[in-house]
Amino acid sequence: MSETPTLLSLSGIIKRYPGVVACDGVSLEVKAGEIHAVLGENGAGKSTLMKVIYGVTQPDAGTLTWKGEQLTIPNPKAARALGVGMVFQHFSLFDSITVVENVAVALPGRVDLKELSKRISEVSERYGLDVNPWRPVHDLSMGERQRVEITRCLLQSPKLLIMDEPTSVLTPQAVDQLFETLRQLRDEGTAILYISHKLDEILKLCDRATILRDGKVVTETLPREETEATLAQKMIGRKFPECRRRDDHTEGAIVFEVAGLSLEADTPFGTSLKNISMRVHAGEILGIAGISGNGQSELLDALAGERTINDKNAIQLNGIAVGQLNPLQRRVLGLTYVPEDRLGSGAVASMSLTHNALLTAHRRGMVRTGLVNFRAARDYAGRCIREFQVKAPGTEALARNLSGGNLQKFILGREIAQEPKVLILAQPTWGVDIAAAAAIRQAVIDLAARGVAVLVISEELSEIFEICDRIAVMAGGRLASPRPVSETNAAEIGLLMSGMFEGAAGQATPAAVSAVPA
């Protein structure tokens, strides 16, 4: 492979944003016909580098050489004209129109839809992508949407395809399918830049890897000569932190119970909840796996009380029906919640940590006769910072000035210090650096060991397997009955994630069945 010519080479790329240097002299070489991994933690500069290549941003310094010629890529249109395609982590498809219309809107001039749909079918068939051009996008699963995005790129026969964290929305089976397609493309001579922080994927798929840390290239390496542990060490600069698992716990009393919960979606493209039941015992961590958009946000709204439900008995906390209580009332009864959107829901970005402590912990002596006792709030925030090793200049630091991991530790600390009976976590380590993620998982495990019932909703399957005692899977607004973590595996969970489980048809109401896409 060493004799194949270099397709793209970056040298000394520097990109500064106010307060941070996202890329600090990054150099990178990509050859035709290789899958090249760009590996790094969140904030290491991966995305910025890709934006430079795709012409979304301009570097402050450094050169970009394409097929031996130095040039600038002023915008994505120019990048596409060169033969660079990119599939973003968050898809840019319009939900309400069909696949072929989505492809057409990105093309210049008038487009013959019939002609285009034929080409889409040809290309997708050739790479095993299985895309039906006439289906409306809102009907498609996340995996199918990604295939549409890839097909859209392939129509332009790119020389270089950039994939930004492509597997975060896929089931394990869909990941395997994606890898097949990527390998086929590589074998035909396409270069692929594969951005990820998932080590196993890089070991499985990639020919070479460039590892970034804090905006700098740490090393370039051949994944086939590495293990997960050695890669991780290079990525984070020290040993990979591991959680201390506890031994099998004895099953406690049922603390939190959901029975036959159904809820209409409140947005046109939301997912309605269909007959969801689960029980969380004291001292247990129940994980809900599944790809986002399968009803998780609706379920969280219902469980936390941001939406109340008609049948108040469908959600019970220590035997008390809470279905019609608001989040504050549920918190009084011992239910705390760490939301997915930490800077916006979990914390107010422009407020200090003291003020943010007040957001949910105000009942703990911080309000007297309507007046705020700021000293108590400051003490509480200080305690969260100390006990959860939050890296912050102090209690008066603004929430938005904390890194994702530190803010998440602060929010988790704030909720845990309220001594809940039930803790719900949504995507607890999403966008969080590895060290903080390990600390967060450890805190959750320790909390359960103290007898708290914990419910974790996460897309990261490895995380679910790492910390949970039982795993349930959410798909299409339904919940498969949980199974003990020791009695299942990723393949089974993956099948469930694609919606293949007994409850999907059998137990559902007739109305709900007709809503299931064939």
Place this chain on the structure above:
Amino acid sequence: MIRAPWRLVPRTLPSPRMRVLAPMMAVALTVIFGCIVFASLGLSPLAAMKVFLIEPISTINGVSELLLKASPMCLIALGLAVGYRANVWNIGGEGQMYVGGIFASGLAIYFHERGGVWLLPAMVVAGAIGGALWASIPAVLKTRCHANEILVSLMLTYVADLLVKYLVYGPWQDPAANNFPLTVAFSDNAQFPMFAAFAGDWLEGTRVNVSLIITLVALPVAWLFMQRTFAGYQLTVAGLAPSAARYAGFSGPAAIWMALLIGGAAAGVAGVMEVAGPLGQLNDRWTPGYGFTAIIVATLGRLHPFGIALASLLMALVYLGGEAVQISLQLPKAISLVFQGLLLMLLLGCDVLVNYRLERRRPAATAAVEIK
């Protein structure tokens, strides 16, 4: 497509210092633009500015007039600011002020010449209730039907205006007023006593009255409410991050109600200050638009009580200056509206530059694909 050579790029972290400085820059720019306006009218800018900004407050009487005008504007702006902090945009302070004035006038007319010392406090309470009641209409419509409070509160201002007209042309018209649209002149215990009446000779002839004390008390109370109470905190969270308020379980409708009721009550009391103050009766054209100007006052004062106090003094000065140039320089009184408009637009302009910076478009971006 026409593309400007410059574009606005959001700043990642707008400087807090510039947020405070922006109103002052806007005031300075308004003076500069004002000079240009005067010069284009063939007047000496400096002399005109002196008449406009300095002469009105060079006497005790002038200062008294300044406070008399600033006080109701400040009070309305304080109430509106509470709502604006919660992202509840009550634009109808003017109408709420009318209804406050109507409620107080009703009491004054009903108990004409027979009320006791209780009458004036009762009128203040009635005014607050009237204003709050008027503001509760947009609150109901927003919480029940998701109707936009900006439109509803604004349109209700014109309804309130017609209500005032109906009353002073109809049932409440003073029979002795020769068909002028006026009510009877309120009796003494339905009017705020002037400081001049008991403060000695040096205030001789000034009109500023004890209603000023209401505003002076409202300032620290508003500060306390915004900065130190849990209710104020909840409103601020609702304004800054609605989804955080929902997550915490703070009631959205409660925030809307509180914001509108406080704003309406404050405006209603301001209405009482006018009808039971310099007017001493209700007529059909009694306000120079304090309720609308208070929106500028609240914005200029950065929704902070201290800033609002300063801004209300400034806007009062613009009113007085408008009258002064009318008398001394024979310019139309509308010049004060020109200055109000200038000030607001320049402040908005300064705010844009606090939150965004100008960046020259790269020539490459305007060209088509550039490949060698």
